[in-house]
Amino acid sequence: MYTDIAAAGLQGRNFLSTQDWSVDELETLFSIASRLKADRAAGVPTRLLEDKTLYMIFFDSSTRTRTSFETGMTQLGGHGIYLSPDRMQISHGENARDTANVLSRYGEAIAIRHCAFGEGNAYLSEVAEHASVPVLSMQCDVYHPCQILADYLTIRGEFGKTRGRKLGVARTSAPNYARPIAVPQSLILMMPRFGIDVTLAYPPEFRLLPEIEEQARANAEAAGASFEITHRFEDAFEDADVVIPKSWGPLVHTRDHEEGIRLIEAYPEWRCDSERMALGNDHMLYMHPLPADRGREVTDEVIDGPQSVVYDEAENRLHVQKALMSLTM
């Protein structure tokens, strides 16, 4: 039933960004994810990675990412090892080259989360350069590709055909610290490639990396989809089929912490509530990668309401990642 996995020729491939994979390759991944999901629901064993090992290096904490990857490995018959740099000798000066080479000798893939702005992607790329096994991103400072795979599987699961659907990606307000920009960046990069029209809404100081916005524009154009940037929160909701309102920090605008916190507090009205939800289509989905800052980012009424598919979205992390691991490891 999974004979197309070998035929896909993706064994050994890295996955640092959806941008590195063609639409056809991603379609293969979604197809396998859907079958793995159905097999799990039916209780059919899928031991595609028997006795294989995935290393999961977390420079930043996680719940969904760690549990979904590690559980996925178990369900595929293998094992995921949780590694935290403060307990590894990375803190004794071990470099990326050594980590990559040694882990390549022991196991079958290296997954990394490293969100420090200006550092994460560089580290993942350096490990990928030296590793002879696939390196999989569990989120860096630039990309969070697995989240977006899950988001797309959720949207496709709800609507079937995705071309021509409108997705609103909106920056919301959540206090205390500047959350990463990896999720919105990955959304605007991949969704247009599947024909989804994207509206990205943020206050001016919350712009994303210029080269990412540029690439998103190019992706949309090549796929015949639209991609628009606006500074009005409501634009993300109007006539939308899906809305993903999510906090991120003004990381591109300023590296000054105080200024960042001030800006984060400056737009308290960028919050998803029932009134905003009413601007979209009746069937509009509310999505969020979690954890959401309830009360600040979104009202309980919305996130616990009938349009919210946040738990389906979280569940799909499991299925897409199992497909990703089955294909590359």
Place this chain on the structure above:
Amino acid sequence: MYTDIAAAGLQGRNFLSTQDWSVDELETLFSIASRLKADRAAGVPTRLLEDKTLYMIFFDSSTRTRTSFETGMTQLGGHGIYLSPDRMQISHGENARDTANVLSRYGEAIAIRHCAFGEGNAYLSEVAEHASVPVLSMQCDVYHPCQILADYLTIRGEFGKTRGRKLGVARTSAPNYARPIAVPQSLILMMPRFGIDVTLAYPPEFRLLPEIEEQARANAEAAGASFEITHRFEDAFEDADVVIPKSWGPLVHTRDHEEGIRLIEAYPEWRCDSERMALGNDHMLYMHPLPADRGREVTDEVIDGPQSVVYDEAENRLHVQKALMSLTM
């Protein structure tokens, strides 16, 4: 050989307290635990939970609990994932509802240890309310049901019939911090339901929760067993078949830390030694959930002596928990 597992109809059931399970249901659990123990001794594989995942969330540290649960999952063909809140996004404000819903989508059960007085049981209950998979207590502020299952299996293993046996539960002195009351509370709740006569001995300030003592009394009456509370240490030993002398703090009496420490130091003579052991029946067993404060709670002579079955008791954690997981997951 384990066909009665499905027939028991316990799949999906929570286990926050023995009180939630009928005596018949608990008997089924002990029966399966005994078979799993025999099969392990004989080297017979028991892959009843193949490729299934148990999440183990520890708000408090542990050796026996973590290793027995995780090893149990391995022996059943599945995998236990150790999760510590400080490395999860619980510390980023993720609520119990989200944790319950997301983990229910990925794996097959959620086990939790949360001993903070006045918080633990509430948290477990909230996760149980939202989870669609079973929630298993690894100890909260009120209950430690798995420990008591192990204790009962140990007593039954030594004596066969348990009705009419006398168990002494006595509070001992151990310095520095107020240990939880979950173990004595769970002992007095369950043991009388199996016909065991219980004598509970503590200095007045070390009383347990009134509603638990009340429920214990009702349980004893319903089962035709006796339940007595005394403030004399030796009462727990006299004519007893089993004694479990264990430290706990004056948590119900006072929330004041200084006063608590003062009271803990106030009864240094509440210590299990050979003289006290001599008060019981010749075959009397010494039990303790470990770790014991050697020298303060108990003399080396007793805990390392011929009447001590502390390692059998610890071992039985493994077997009862494997039975619990096999039945509910």
Place this chain on the structure above:
Amino acid sequence: MYTDIAAAGLQGRNFLSTQDWSVDELETLFSIASRLKADRAAGVPTRLLEDKTLYMIFFDSSTRTRTSFETGMTQLGGHGIYLSPDRMQISHGENARDTANVLSRYGEAIAIRHCAFGEGNAYLSEVAEHASVPVLSMQCDVYHPCQILADYLTIRGEFGKTRGRKLGVARTSAPNYARPIAVPQSLILMMPRFGIDVTLAYPPEFRLLPEIEEQARANAEAAGASFEITHRFEDAFEDADVVIPKSWGPLVHTRDHEEGIRLIEAYPEWRCDSERMALGNDHMLYMHPLPADRGREVTDEVIDGPQSVVYDEAENRLHVQKALMSLTM
């Protein structure tokens, strides 16, 4: 194919030092390690420890050791549990006896890393005394036997016959803290037993434990090999077939931290570079257990150069440890 494992009669044996095993027993281990290595390369499953559990207690951090042991258990069909004392009740006063007894009831082996000078080996020995399952060293203050097994497998893999080969073990300079002496001590103990001539080079203050140097001398004599100590760095390289230049601290000379740091900084020229490498035979191998302090201990040119086999050496940790676990568990 692995029927000689049972015949070897090593089940239940501890492994705290290579010194406890005969040359024949070690030969059996290397033979199995080579087969496990070949089987892994060929993709042949080797489920020799199905559903068995190894406990890995780390008092000190690790990358290679943890990942190679844990991955090894997965490849053998079992599971390794990573335990850190600060999250165990060892920090609540649980003693070695209790840990040994309880873990012996749950799983099949206990591996420990405990490098604190003057404490580690004593702790491992105490656990071994009370455990009924094998206790395996993952490095203590005195020995690092698994590293040396890997080193020997690497040397034998390169040269076939090892008798008469010359190995230079040289102390290098690495700042900031006094690294353990377990690696050089284990090297000089075991290598001569396989006929390898060893030259040990260090500045006078960096001598090893007198009883270990004495035992190494006796081992060499018994095996008809040579063992020499010198205070000239270059002696370790001249005419050598293998060189292992590695930092360690003046732990035997002084317990004073300031004095230790001063001495570590006192010999900056004890560094492995191309000029020193040129002193050895043309085919001389450069080895290091990693992590190496690049720039201080060794130049990039050497460690990343053609004579370096550090990643083969790291890989062999996996194979020798799988053999060790298969034989003892």
